[in-house]
Amino acid sequence: MTTTTTQPRRPAGHEFLWYIPNTVTPGHRGDDTAAGWGSLDYSVDLAQRAERHGWAGALIGTGWGRPDTFTVATAISARTTNFTPLVAIRPGYWQPAHFAAAAATLAALNGGRLFVNIVSGTDDLAAYGDGEFDKSRRYDRTLEFLRIVRRLWREEDVTFHGEYYRLENSTAQPRPFAAGLPTPRLYFGGASPAAEEVAAAEADVQLFWGEPLDGIAERIDRLRALSDRVGREHPPLEFGLRVTTLVRETSEQAWRDAEAKLAAFAAAPGELHRRDPGGAVGQRRLLELTERGDVLDSCLYTAPGRHGGGGAGTTWLVGSAAEVGAALQKYADLGVTHFVLSDTPYVSEVERIGEQVLPLLKLPVRQ
Numbered sequence: 001m002t003t004t005t006t007q008p009r010r011p012a013g014h015e016f017l018w019y020i021p022n023t024v025t026p027g028h029r030g031d032d033t034a035a036g037w038g039s040l041d042y043s044v045d046l047a048q049r050a051e052r053h054g055w056a057g058a059l060i061g062t063g064w065g066r067p068d069t070f071t072v073a074t075a076i077s078a079r080t081t082n083f084t085p086l087v088a089i090r091p092g093y094w095q096p097a098h099f100a101a102a103a104a105t106l107a108a109l110n111g112g113r114l115f116v117n118i119v120s121g122t123d124d125l126a127a128y129g130d131g132e133f134d135k136s137r138r139y140d141r142t143l144e145f146l147r148i149v150r151r152l153w154r155e156e157d158v159t160f161h162g163e164y165y166r167l168e169n170s171t172a173q174p175r176p177f178a179a180g181l182p183t184p185r186l187y188f189g190g191a192s193p194a195a196e197e198v199a200a201a202e203a204d205v206q207l208f209w210g211e212p213l214d215g216i217a218e219r220i221d222r223l224r225a226l227s228d229r230v231g232r233e234h235p236p237l238e239f240g241l242r243v244t245t246l247v248r249e250t251s252e253q254a255w256r257d258a259e260a261k262l263a264a265f266a267a268a269p270g271e272l273h274r275r276d277p278g279g280a281v282g283q284r285r286l287l288e289l290t291e292r293g294d295v296l297d298s299c300l301y302t303a304p305g306r307h308g309g310g311g312a313g314t315t316w317l318v319g320s321a322a323e324v325g326a327a328l329q330k331y332a333d334l335g336v337t338h339f340v341l342s343d344t345p346y347v348s349e350v351e352r353i354g355e356q357v358l359p360l361l362k363l364p365v366r367q
Contacts, residue, residue, distance in 0.1 A: 014332070016358055017086055017115075018050045018058040018350050019312075019342035020076075022066050029244075029313050030261055030268075031344035043072060044079045046346055053354030057084030059117060059242070059340050064093075064124040070102055077110040086115040086187060086340070090123060091138075091145040092130035096165055099145075100152035101172045103184055108176040117187040118142060118203070120195065121280060139194040140164070146186065146202040153177045153184075187240060187338070191219070191282035200226040200237060205338050209286050210243030210315035212296045213330055220335050240338030241331050244316040246301075247343070247353055251320050258301055258318045265307040286314040298327050312342065321353075325360035332361060 021028040026037040036042040043060075050058050060076075062069040073085035089099060107114045120142045123130075144162045151158045152172040160167045177183045188203035190196065199206040200223055208216055220239055227237050246261070248254035289302040296302060299319040317324045328339060341357075343349040 014337045015056045017340045018055045020058045020060045022061040029344050047076045047080050047083045049350050051083045053351050054358045059086040062088035064127050084113040088117040090119045091142050096145045096148040100149045108174045114184040116184045139198050143198050201230045205238045205240045207240040207242050217334050239336045241336050242312050242340040245324050245341045246316050246318045247324050254319050321356035325357045
């Protein structure tokens with residue numbers, strides 16, 4: 001295997017990431033793009049546009065029924081220069097040693113450009129043979145998964161006997177992190193007490209959905225205190241925001257377009273009407289925001305939760321570039337240092353928001 005020289009990525013700090021939907025079928029969150037959708041050329045074009053317009057990389061969507069996220073990230077890496085994929089992966093779909101080796105291989109090949117988003121939420125588990133169906137224990141499994149991966153990225157002859165995984169004398173190759181280079185940053189979501197314990201102990205970045213400022217502030221305080229209680233052994237936990245940002249030249253135009261898009265969602269069949277949050281505490285929190293009003297804080301639009309497909313499509317920041325930039329700045333002032341933003345059409349909005357919003361944010365430089 002031919003590898004590139006691994007260079008240290010820049011230290012953890014303020015990052016702005018876009019989103020690559022990674023679906024076979026067009027129409028994701030109302031995107032009207034049809035030509036080339038789901039092809040490598042489409043994803044590479046979106047990644048290259050992100051590179052040119054101020055983004056450090058992009059989250060690549062995952063789930064059974066989508067193209068394999070890690071394969072897509074590897075292909076995109078070969079055709080970009082500075083773009084860092086945030087690869088979403090699921091314990092259960094991956095075994096920890098298998099994933100640790102795959103991640104180390106990609107990092108060795110592309111110069112260390114890799115972030116990882118660990119997803120513990122349920123998927124079509126039976127379709128790919130995941131035998132762990134007890135939702136109440138999935139975060140216990142995730143905790144073991146993360147601890148094994150971290151060890152395999154640094155150590156040789158790893159032996160681990162846990163409740164979910166057993167390894168004997170395992171050494172992952174290649175190991176580009178053995179020389180002290182940074183390992184891939186681990187992003188993690190989840191709002192339940194069990195999920196927050198995993199984040200406090202083993203994640204690098206806790207990702208929040210688009211909640212109001214008071215909810216984010218309360219969660220940051222709780223997670224910082226929880227990090228102390230669980231005896232966190234890593235650098236301090238950082239915080240990120242994953243949210244839709246609908247930006248137009250004026251506030252009036254932005255709200256007209258937001259209401260028109262929402263009306264189209266309400267009239268559309270299929271997944272745009274899924275509202276059942278199942279056991280996901282974070283999704284329930286978003287859906288309950290509609291009871292507080294259609295617009296919270298300065299421009300957080302909660303009405304999409306009545307018709308949206310969930311996750312980052314449940315709440316939107318709506319307004320002019322200055323208004324959305326000011327709203328994002330307030331999250332940054334609370335301690336949020338990682339932003340994963342998106343709107344549709346993805347190809348045009350990656351440029352608009354990169355050019356008009358990101359330069360407005362005045363974020364402190366980490367020492």
